Amino acid sequence: MWDVFMAFPAESLISFIIGGLILNVAPGADVFFATACGIKGGPRAGAMAGLGVGFGVCWHITLAALGLSAVIAAHPGALSAIRWAGAAYLAWLAVKSWRAGMGENDAKGVISPWRAIGRGFLSNALNPKPVLFILAFLPQFTRPEYGPIWQQIVILGGIFAFTGTLITIGYGLLAGYLGRSLGRRMGVVNKISAVMFGGLAAKIAIS
Secondary structure: OHHHHHHOOHHHHHHHHHHHHHHHHOOOHHHHHHHHHHHHHOHHHHHHHHHHHHHHHHHHHHHHHOOHHHHHHOOHHHHHHHHHHHHHHHHHHHHHHHHOOHHHHOOHHHOOHHHHHHHHHHHHHOOOHHHHHHHHHHHHHOOHHHOOHHHHHHHHHHHHHHHHHHHHHHHHHHHHHHHHOOOHHHOHHHHHHHHHHHHHHHHHHHO
């Protein structure tokens, strides 16, 4: 694996990293999810949600390295099933946040880290867009002469997942601190996060 990594030209890796950073910094579904979790649960929940999203990206990268992403992408029915499952999950989170009482806000800082990680993972794993994105973006930087393609996918995917996870965690942390200033006892935080979850569900469902 190290030999394959060293085979990548430095300029190619730099271009890949810069491209990945630009894509990750631009607000997307993962960023909005971590932001919503941060607003609802505080900095810790936002950060853990971002970490969970990173695990979801690793899941998609594993599928791509095994060749399963191409199989899924070739079957519209499979993509539709994943899309609707993801939309339903986010819609459930939206309803739960909207119905949350004021008392729940007092426990923002103690939301289980594992629950936040699990939610982040599911939000990404059940989104079909990363499947298509990884198939479109990563192969542009692979070359047969560098070594086994699956190893190249793992290396590039690992870099992309690491940098993207750090950025998403940062968004979650920032949203967590911002959320605390919105007036947790007035129910504003839960309503905002509910709208964001609902918007993500709608976006996935109609895309």
